[in-house]
Amino acid sequence: MHLHLAYPAVLAALLFCVGVYGVLARRNAILVLMSVELMLNAVNLNLVAFDVWLRDSLHAGQALTLFTIAIAAAEIGIGLAIVLAVYRNRGSSAVDELRDTAESAAEEPDPAQEPRQAKPSQKAEATA
Amino acid sequence: MSPAAATAATAAATAESHGFLSPTGVEIAFLLVGLVTLGAAVITVTTRQLVHAALWLVVALGGLAVEYLLLTAEFIAWVQVLIYVGSVVVLLLFGLMLTKAPIGRSPDADSRNRPVALAVALLAAAALVWVVVDAFRTTVIDLDGAAQGSTDVTGSILFRHWVLPFEALSVLLLAALIGAIVLSRKKAAEDTTASPATDPHEDAPTPEGDR
Numbered sequence: 443m444h445l446h447l448a449y450p451a452v453l454a455a456l457l458f459c460v461g462v463y464g465v466l467a468r469r470n471a472i473l474v475l476m477s478v479e480l481m482l483n484a485v486n487l488n489l490v491a492f493d494v495w496l497r498d499s500l501h502a503g504q505a506l507t508l509f510t511i512a513i514a515a516a517e518i519g520i521g522l523a524i525v526l527a528v529y530r531n532r533g534s535s536a537v538d539e540l541r542d543t544a545e546s547a548a549e550e551p552d553p554a555q556e557p558r559q560a561k562p563s564q565k566a567e568a569t570a
Numbered sequence: 571m572s573p574a575a576a577t578a579a580t581a582a583a584t585a586e587s588h589g590f591l592s593p594t595g596v597e598i599a600f601l602l603v604g605l606v607t608l609g610a611a612v613i614t615v616t617t618r619q620l621v622h623a624a625l626w627l628v629v630a631l632g633g634l635a636v637e638y639l640l641l642t643a644e645f646i647a648w649v650q651v652l653i654y655v656g657s658v659v660v661l662l663l664f665g666l667m668l669t670k671a672p673i674g675r676s677p678d679a680d681s682r683n684r685p686v687a688l689a690v691a692l693l694a695a696a697a698l699v700w701v702v703v704d705a706f707r708t709t710v711i712d713l714d715g716a717a718q719g720s721t722d723v724t725g726s727i728l729f730r731h732w733v734l735p736f737e738a739l740s741v742l743l744l745a746a747l748i749g750a751i752v753l754s755r756k757k758a759a760e761d762t763t764a765s766p767a768t769d770p771h772e773d774a775p776t777p778e779g780d781r
Contacts, residue, residue, distance in 0.1 A: 497718065
């Protein structure tokens, strides 16, 4: 019984690109976290496939996959805590409304959530 | 996909005994489950209903667990089911609920740079698939013999060769736990009556924090 290495490799590449699209296109921070999970899973599939192909005696790929899964669980916990803190302070979890450190403040004047006193300093930085 | 298909065809011509045109049962199963996984992932990143995205993520992650089983990595498959499907998706659903995600269709689920994201993703997919197929079109994984990822093997190598990273990872998990508690606890000035320091359930983000 055999399996071409191209199948898991191509599936992992496509899943990673789906995750890239989700990270770039989604607006809700929790959906961005879901896309990050998809990217991490694509990397895990690559690690497992190459570990099985190479028949590594240390099974480094599988050990690294377990570590990646644990780190992803920690990452999702911290990420959700940050998203909840942002939501509590701003009343929104949309990533493109968090524009306090944006370079150009003239692009889109945003309602109520943004601190107004940040604008003169930003203008000063932009002209300097 | 046309250069990928072309290179796959040439690979089928060059591979002497195992071609892409005579797939084995494992390859057919891998392909079908892979199509389901990829479709679920695409729906996850494109649907406008936020809760449905989390539920389609369950399908994608479960499909990946089946792929791990087909690659004879049993232990990782069950860890995937336990941690991802069991806890990460539940955490994501909790996050959606606590941020008051709208039930039903939300028209602003995608940001304005969606065409740019689509272009970047398609370019990256074309480049990666081309390179990967070109590199590995004649490489074959031999799945005969003992399973390489059974619990016996994985436990043995994990506690024989990878003990120090394993313990360091437990320290990292502890740090992440403490960090999540610190981030999600309320300020002491906000409620002096509730005495949040003695609340045993404060690691779970409470819905009172959203008010």
